Amino acid sequence: MSAPPKTVIQASDEEAEAIREAVRSVDVNVLGMGRARAELKHVPGLVALLSDERVSGPIYDLPRPITTESVTRWVVENQAQMLAGEALLLVTLDEAGEVAGYSRITVWPEHASAELAGAIRADLQNRGQGGVGMARTFGWIFEALGVRLMCLTAALDNVRSQKGIDAAGFVRMGERDAVRADGSIRRSVYWEMTRDQWRQRHRL
Ligand SMILES: CC(C)(COP(=O)(O)OP(=O)(O)OC[C@H]1O[C@@H](n2cnc3c(N)ncnc32)[C@H](O)[C@@H]1OP(=O)(O)O)[C@@H](O)C(=O)NCCC(=O)NCCS
Structure with missing residues (x-):
């Protein structure tokens, strides 16, 4: 279960609706790297990816x-949340058209906030692609979806994620208990970043 950021922003109705509309309609192709909105046809590829x-x-x-059942349900739930403007489940397709990664963006339009989770296939890890992909996706979430705040969590021992998130300029704000689908708890490092901080860092 994704939890909204510790910092609470109250968006106006107009701002929240603009974010919902962006989630529904934004062109994910501009993210590059073969990104597409997840559909049922991607279920076998997602099962193979996530079984690792x-x-x-x-x-x-x-x-x-x-x-296959749990991932089918997950894709369908995400499609419904996408129509509500509250989540985007994206796949990354390699040159052969295989699912080589995924990103899930949870959006809280009423708080102008979002969270990102994702992974890349094991044979593509540790080549610098993840760090580059993360930074590109953070910028896109701020600019294309129009959110003003992002939060992230990573397991205490997930050094690669922590390095990528720190390098992008996110600010550590203690720890947080993340709740898994089965109700179990995972202690996590917790970060936030505002769109203003992102723009200042990237001189936008
Ligand atoms: C997390 C993930 C997206 C990172 O992508 P990646 O391409 O594997 O990582 P990168 O090659 O960009 O490396 C990230 C950083 O970790 C460093 N790193 C890699 N392995 C390391 C290790 N064992 N110990 C210390 N640092 C390590 C890299 O040197 C790099 O640091 P740098 O930018 O200062 O050079 C990818 O590994 C992945 O999908 N992992 C499984 C799922 C996951 O953890 N998702 C994130 C949940 S929050």
Whole structure:
């Protein structure tokens, strides 16, 4: 279960509706790297991707266990949340058209806030792609979806994620208990960043 940021922003009705509309209609192609909104046709690829513990092990908000049924339900739920303007489930397709990664963006339009989770296939990890992809996605969430605040969590031992998130300029704000789909708790490092901080850092 994704939890909204510790810092609470109250968006106006107009701002919240603009964010919802962006989530529904924004062109995800501009993110590059073969990104597409997840559809039922991607379920077999997502099952293969997420069945690998090197991919799904560190992520708390995935369906468990990973089966065709659980992933089908997850994609359908995300499609409904996308229509409500409250989530985006994206796949990354490689040159062969195989699912090589995923990103899930949870959006709280009424708080102008979002959270990102994601992973790349094991053979693509540790080559610098994840760090680059994360930074590009953070910027896109702020600018294309129009949110003003992002929060992130990572497992206490997830050094790669922590490095990428720190490097992007997110600010550590203590720890947080993340709740897995089965109700179990994962202690996490917790970060936030505002859009203003992002723009200042990238001189936008
Ligand atoms: C997290 C993930 C997206 C990072 O992508 P990646 O391409 O593997 O990572 P990168 O190659 O960009 O490396 C990130 C940083 O960690 C460093 N790193 C990699 N392995 C490391 C290790 N064992 N110890 C210390 N640092 C390590 C890299 O040097 C790099 O640091 P740098 O930018 O200062 O050079 C990817 O590993 C992944 O999908 N992991 C499984 C799922 C997951 O953890 N998702 C995130 C949940 S919050």
